[in-house]
Amino acid sequence: MPKSNSEFDRSKLLVGSVIGEMNKRVYLKSRPGVNGEPTDDNFCVEDCETPSADTLQDGEALVKTLYLSVDPAFRCCLNEDTGAEYLTPLQIGNTVHWLGIGVVTASKDKELDQGDFVTSNFDWPWMKVFVKAANQLKKLPKDGVQERPSLALSALGVTGLTAYLGIKVKGHVSPAANQTMVISAAAGSTGSLAGQIARAEGCKCVVGICGSDEKCAYLTSQLGFDAAINYKTEDVSSRLRETCPRGIDVYFDNVGGDISDKVIQQMNQDSHVILCGQIAVYNKDVPYPPPIPASTQETLAQRNITRDRFLVLNYSDQFDDALQTLAGMLQQGKLQVRETVMEGVENAGKAFVSMMKGGNIGKQVVKVADM
């Protein structure tokens, strides 16, 4: 395979002194196709040179990956055209890049010191060690992250922001309104946080929909959901009627498709859909958001239900405040964060494929190294 990724090429130049164990990188071997399910075979791992601190240039940092994040939106990057203006397609043979957190092991930049925790914007390479321009890295405050770095990929990262800002911006939750919120993909990273935030914001009844009995039990026994519905084994419509007797006021939609059509049929007049994600169609060649059936469209119109697209990146001006709130909730024990951890950079592709099929409870991460 050609080794044309910039980080990898750079590492090849930095042979200087190769220390310790061999570096590894994961590259894209093949695409699943716009209508295909991703498989482990789409990814390949190989040894590569370990970059050395001696050869860092001014403005560069040497970074050790601690954790990688795998997320549904990454699926778009496996297509030749991502269909999303903020995401670029991965190229065959190039090192995969997405979101991660790591620690600076050497730096020739005045803003970064050895021991700093850093993350980056969708361009974190699936490598154990790499060199990057310091201005492409974001230094994280040590509080909260030092003890548990992976939190920067969940509650204190994109999915925490998505759950919190999705509810704040599109949910219209008011403690006085005695509201019921339903959440799909409720045992996943965003959904499990959204349920807890909904409760903290004042929803009286919180119901989750997810894909296994183990997940349902987690939601009701650990996270305080009032009820949980296993969409694979239960009749979603009749269980919604039982568990949401006053109808549904807010729907945090992570999945779309048939599940969402059934939820929307039981939504109240002037209620709100938080259109967060549509994972049910991510392996299909449809635009985003995908078309919905005429009957669902009619219900939305007749009941004056809002359903505007929510994209967390559009609210970056609110990130700092939201992160402070989320950190406070964590400290006060109001937010529990569970992770499903796969070990080893070489298993990052496998972790992504597993998460897309529901193999995770809470946030799916890949642990690459200890601090």
Ligand SMILES: NC(=O)c1ccc[n+]([C@@H]2O[C@H](COP(=O)([O-])OP(=O)(O)OC[C@H]3O[C@@H](n4cnc5c(N)ncnc54)[C@H](OP(=O)(O)O)[C@@H]3O)[C@@H](O)[C@H]2O)c1
């Ligand atoms: N709008 C934004 O800015 C934004 C930002 C981040 C994430 N998101 C969206 O939020 C959603 C959740 O993302 P996440 O990172 O927190 O992932 P996640 O929920 O931790 O993992 C994905 C979950 O989706 C469920 N799933 C997969 N295929 C499904 C299907 N056909 N029907 C129903 N459920 C299915 C699986 O759980 P089950 O076992 O329950 O099936 C799986 O565990 C995604 O749609 C994602 O695109 C949006």
